Amino acid sequence: MDFTLTEAQQDLAALTRRIANDHVTPESLGPAGAGGFDRALWTALARAGVLDAALPSAVGGGGFGLLEQCSILIELGRAVAPVPYLPGIAAAAATLAEFGTPEQTERWLVPVLRGERVLAVALPDTGAPTGFTAERDDAGVRITGAQSAVPFGAFADGFLVQATSADGELVAVVDANDLTVSPQSAVDHADAALAEATDARASAVLPARAVPWLRARATAGLCAFQLGVLERAVELTAEYARERTQFGQPIGGFQAVRHRLADAHLDVEAVRLTLWQAAWRLTEREDAAEEVATAKYWAAEAGHRVAHTVVHVHGGVGIDVDHPVHRYFVAAKRTEFALGGATAHLRELGSQLA
Numbered sequence: 001m002d003f004t005l006t007e008a009q010q011d012l013a014a015l016t017r018r019i020a021n022d023h024v025t026p027e028s029l030g031p032a033g034a035g036g037f038d039r040a041l042w043t044a045l046a047r048a049g050v051l052d053a054a055l056p057s058a059v060g061g062g063g064f065g066l067l068e069q070c071s072i073l074i075e076l077g078r079a080v081a082p083v084p085y086l087p088g089i090a091a092a093a094a095t096l097a098e099f100g101t102p103e104q105t106e107r108w109l110v111p112v113l114r115g116e117r118v119l120a121v122a123l124p125d126t127g128a129p130t131g132f133t134a135e136r137d138d139a140g141v142r143i144t145g146a147q148s149a150v151p152f153g154a155f156a157d158g159f160l161v162q163a164t165s166a167d168g169e170l171v172a173v174v175d176a177n178d179l180t181v182s183p184q185s186a187v188d189h190a191d192a193a194l195a196e197a198t199d200a201r202a203s204a205v206l207p208a209r210a211v212p213w214l215r216a217r218a219t220a221g222l223c224a225f226q227l228g229v230l231e232r233a234v235e236l237t238a239e240y241a242r243e244r245t246q247f248g249q250p251i252g253g254f255q256a257v258r259h260r261l262a263d264a265h266l267d268v269e270a271v272r273l274t275l276w277q278a279a280w281r282l283t284e285r286e287d288a289a290e291e292v293a294t295a296k297y298w299a300a301e302a303g304h305r306v307a308h309t310v311v312h313v314h315g316g317v318g319i320d321v322d323h324p325v326h327r328y329f330v331a332a333k334r335t336e337f338a339l340g341g342a343t344a345h346l347r348e349l350g351s352q353l354a
Helices: 007-023 039-047 066-078 085-099 102-113 210-243 255-283 289-319 324-337 342-353
Strands: 119-122 132-137 140-150 158-165 168-175 180-186 189-201 204-206
Touching: 007 039, 007 066, 066 085, 066 210, 066 255, 085 102, 085 119, 085 158, 085 168, 085 204, 085 210, 102 204, 119 140, 119 189, 132 168, 140 158, 140 168, 140 180, 158 189, 158 210, 168 189, 168 210, 210 255, 210 289, 210 324, 255 289, 289 324, 289 342
Parallel strands: 119 158, 132 158
Antiparallel strands: 132 140, 140 189, 158 168, 168 204, 180 189
16 A cells, blocks of 8 residues: 555645635635635636546546545645535546446536536435435436435535435436425535435436445545645644743643644544545555545544644634634534544444454
8 A cells, every 4th residue: 555645646736725725715705604615716626627637537537536536625625615526526526437327427527527517415424314215117216305414505406316215225316406405504604405305307327336436435535625624723723822822932832732732633644544545445446444434433533633622722712703713623523424423433334344
């Protein structure tokens, strides 16, 4: 196993960081609780070739894959960038590229890579029941059910839905116009949605083996985004500890603060190690169920500890919703529980080992 970043990973990460830093500012984000999708940044990423770079060349991509997607997601996490790269590209587009027919990729994938459309992914949390059921008839597949708090669902043109049928699990692509989509506020971003379906006609149905593929890559992508969030949050906190003085000296000189920051650094490195181990095995098409569960456990558990360390070291300003560090606290907590928290993935890991 080689954890050395490839030249493509480094170049895409640098490009993404530059674009994100140019676009994501306190002014562009607006007040706490506003927005949730920066279309200008999304368009800039599409024009720079970031959206299609990490997809197979057979579907018009740059010929790269999950490792490059994770490098991009780390940078988006560092900026807490409000764009649907994780659900739209790393999860949905990658799954369509792998399992979709030419007609399906032409309809759904090409507009997404151009930045013209947005795909969301409606997946149940690990260990939770599936929210949708699928029934086959002579005309195709009908979807019924609901999924709450679908990330970027409020802006989505289509949804990849995990559903349970008489033959087992499947992934269906459903046009947003065939669903009832109700925007929801998740923590401080108004980007989520409740997606409800009543006999909605699926425009595409992917095979059962697409389910673990989609879930594994969505989970790995979450871990990559969380790594970026935590990495930058610790950097900001260390800078604050050097500048903030108390009793005539920087608070970073106090033993308790040093220990908290040291523990946070170790947590970040644990997320980094487990993420790349899981991503590498997925890229090599090896069984990675244990590694993915381990990575998400650390992303959740370490995310909880680091998020609270950031707030505690910052003191009163750490809970100010207008302070930049609040964005990182919220992003870390939201990612902690997305697709299941630490306990759910620890149970999943136990099931895999048993």
